[in-house]
Each structure stands twice: as C-alpha cells, then as structure tokens.
Amino acid sequence: xxxxxxxxxxxxxxxxxxxxxxxxxxxxxxxxxxxxxxxxxxxxxxxxxxxxxxxxxxxxxxxxxxxxxxxxxxxxxxxxxxxxxxxxxxxxxxxxxxxxxxxxxxxxxxxxxxxxxxxxxxxxxxxxxxxxxxxxxxxxxxxxxxxxxxxxxxxxxxxxxxxxxxxxxxxxxxxxxxxxxxxxxxxxxxxxxxxxxxxxxxxxxxxxxxxxxxxxxxxxxxxxxxxxxxxxxxxxxxxxxxxxxxxxxxxxxxxxxxxxxxxxxxxxxxxxxxxxxxxxxxxxxxxxxxxxxxxxxxxxxxxxxxxxxxxxxxxxxxxxxxxxxxxxxxxxxxxxxxxxxxxxxxxxxxxxxxxxxxxxx
Numbered sequence: 060x061x062x063x064x065x066x067x068x069x070x071x072x073x074x075x076x077x078x079x080x081x082x083x084x085x086x087x088x089x090x091x092x093x094x095x096x097x098x099x100x101x102x103x104x105x106x107x108x109x110x111x112x113x114x115x116x117x118x119x120x121x122x123x124x125x126x127x128x129x130x131x132x133x134x135x136x137x138x139x140x141x142x143x144x145x146x147x148x149x150x151x152x153x154x155x156x157x158x159x160x161x162x163x164x165x166x167x168x169x170x171x172x173x174x175x176x177x178x179x180x181x182x183x184x185x186x187x188x189x190x191x192x193x194x195x196x197x198x199x200x201x202x203x204x205x206x207x208x209x210x211x212x213x214x215x216x217x218x219x220x221x222x223x224x225x226x227x228x229x230x231x232x233x234x235x236x237x238x239x240x241x242x243x244x245x246x247x248x249x250x251x252x253x254x255x256x257x258x259x260x261x262x263x264x265x266x267x268x269x270x271x272x273x274x275x276x277x278x279x280x281x282x283x284x285x286x287x288x289x290x291x292x293x294x295x296x297x298x299x300x301x302x303x304x305x306x307x308x309x310x311x312x313x314x315x316x317x318x319x320x321x322x323x324x325x326x327x328x329x330x331x332x333x334x335x336x337x338x339x340x341x342x343x344x345x346x347x348x349x350x351x352x353x354x355x356x357x358x359x360x361x362x363x364x365x366x367x368x369x370x371x372x373x374x375x376x377x378x379x380x381x382x383x384x385x386x387x388x389x390x391x392x393x394x395x396x397x398x399x400x401x402x403x404x405x406x407x408x409x410x411x412x413x414x415x416x417x418x419x420x
Contacts, residue, residue, distance in 0.1 A: 098230050105135065146307055381397075
C-alpha cells in the first residue's frame with residue numbers, strides 16, 4: 060500500500076514550511092532586527108504596567124493609554140539612568156587609583172617573585188620601569204583618552220556609530236507604538252490564525268505567556284536577592300564601594316555571565332586598591348563563590364529554572380545561537396525565546412506521538 064499523507068498532516072507540513080521560511084527571513088534580516096526585538100522584549104515586560112496605569116482614574120476620567128505608555132517609558136529611563144549613575148562613578152574612581160596603585164603592586168610582585176624564579180634556575184625580572192611608563196601612558200588622563208578614542212572611532216567608523224545611534228533612537232519609537240497598539244496587534248494576529256487552529260494555538264500561547272510571566276517574576280526576585288546579598292556581604296568584608304558593586308552584580312544578573320563577571324572584576328580591583336596583602340582577594344573569592352553557589356543551585360533552580368524547564372546544555376546552546384544571530388539583544392532573548400520554543404516543541408511532540416504516521420505499525 061503506497062504511503063500517503065492525511066489532510067491534517069499536509070497542513071502540518073505546510074505550516075512547518077512557513078515557519079522555516081520565517082526563520083530564514085529572520086536570519087537574513089537579523090542586522091536590522093535589533094531595535095525591533097529589543098522593543099518587543101521591553102514591550103512585553105512593560106505592558107502589564109501600562110494596562111494597570113490605564114485603568115486608573117484622574118477624577119472621572121481614565122488615564123489615556125498614550126499617557127500610560129509615556130509614564131512607563133519614563134520610569135524605565137529613570138531606572139537605566141540610575142544604573143549608569145551607579146556604574147560611572149565607580150569606574151571614574153577606580154581608574155585614577157589604578158594609576159598609582161598598580162606600579163606599587165608590580166614592585167612587590169617583582170620583589171617576591173624574582174628570587175623564587177632564580178632559585179628554580181629561571182632568571183626572570185619584570186621590566187618595572189617599562190610597565191610603569193606604559194601604564195602611565197594608558198591610564199593618565201583616562202577621561203580625555205576615552206573621549207579621544209571615541210572620537211577616532213567615530214571618524215574611522217562613522218557608519219557604525221550612525222547605526223548605533225539609529226538603533227538607540229528606534230528602540231523607544233518602536234516601543235511607544237508597540238505599547239500603544241499592543242492589544243490591537245494581538246487581536247489582529249489572532250484573527251489571522253486558521254479557525255481550526257485557534258483553540259490549540261490559543262492554549263499554546265496562554266501556556267507560553269504564563270511561562271514567560273513566571274520567568275520574569277522569578278528573574279526579578281533573583282536579581283533583588285543577589286543585589287542585597289552582594290551589597291551586604293561586601294560591606295561586612297569592609298569594602299568601601301560595597302553598595303554600587305553589589306547592585307551592579309545583582310541587577311545585571313539577568314544577562315548571563317555579564318553581571319557576575321563585571322561585578323567580580325570591579326570587586327577584585329577594589330580589593331587590590333583598598334587592602335594590602337591577600338585579605339581583599341580572599342574576601343572577594345569567598346563572597347562571589349558563595350554568591351555563585353546561591354544563584355546556581357538555590358535561587359535560579361527554584362525561582363527560574365523549574366519554571367522554564369531547560370537543560371543546562373540547552374541554555375548554553377541557546378545563548379550562543381541567539382547571540383550569533385542577533386548579537387547582544389539575542390543573548391537577552393535567548394532564555395525566554397527558548398522557553399517559548401520548548402512549549403511549542405512539547406506540543407508538536409505530543410501531536411507526533413498521536414499521529415497515524417507514528418502509530419502505524
């Protein structure tokens with residue numbers, strides 16, 4: 060008996076082909092999708108707040124949706140500016156300190172390391188004067204040097220700078236219009252779905268929405284707990300910049316590896332500049348080791364991981380794949396998008412197990 064596809068199977072293959080074509084189109088358009096993807100992520104996160112503000116009353120009148128959108132966008136801008144005001148002073152404080160402290164550290168390193176290497180038959184001596192001169196040239200007038208570097212980059216790579224400025228300008232514009240017409244776009248999308256698929260896809264969309272909402276709430280709670288822990292632990296250890304470094308480490312935890320890496324780097328620099336001997340480095344190692352264990356084995360599994368249900372290998376692959384396709388925004392998009400895909404794959408696998416193609420002996 061020749062093999063033939065049933066009508067439902069033909070439809071499934073058709074929509075699978077459409078989905079693959081859309082994925083190919085997204086890959087081809089990935090260089091220009093960054094502002095739209097970023098705006099969509101922010102829109103999904105901010106829309107509940109916009110809806111809540113819109114339901115409020117000013118006297119006898121409801122708040123216009125445009126005003127609610129502007130309010131949420133201004134709150135987001137305020138949070139981003141607050142983070143910048145925390146990060147920039149820390150960097151400005153540590154760069155000049157590095158200029159004076161690192162040469163002293165190199166002297167100590169050369170004094171303690173060179174005799175031990177000579178005892179092992181290796182005649183190695185650090186060129187302290189050369190290193191000091193290089194560091195002085197690199198770190199002196201760091202603000203002016205940074206501005207000069209940026210200006211040189213702007214002159215040699217003007218198109219790249221214009222591209223970044225265009226992206227930064229487009230994100231709030233796209234975000235405003237997305238939030239303004241959020242429910243209308245969802246309604247039009249639902250109307251475009253084949254009627255026989257509405258119930259099934261509607262259930263899938265609700266499941267994905269619930270999963271994403273749980274992910275966002277869990278991730279926010281993880282960020283708050285980590286920011287509190289790192290700030291308190293570094294303060295107990297005696298660090299002068301415990302609060303900003305703790306806040307940076309915690310609130311950037313939503314970007315895998317970046318928050319921890321940046322916070323650890325700043326903490327190590329602070330340890331080298333503030334403390335003599337190994338106390339500062341040991342304190343940083345203990346604080347961040349406990350923090351990593353707390354995040355990896357307690358907070359993320361119980362508050363985020365169980366809700367997403369992704370294997371660690373899948374998480375690593377998703378971060379690399381989405382980062383390759385969409386750059387930095389792809390890294391932000393990786394975990395929530397993978398959670399949505401996991402819901403779709405689970406439903407498709409169940410349909411496959413129930414199909415005549417699978418059940419036929």
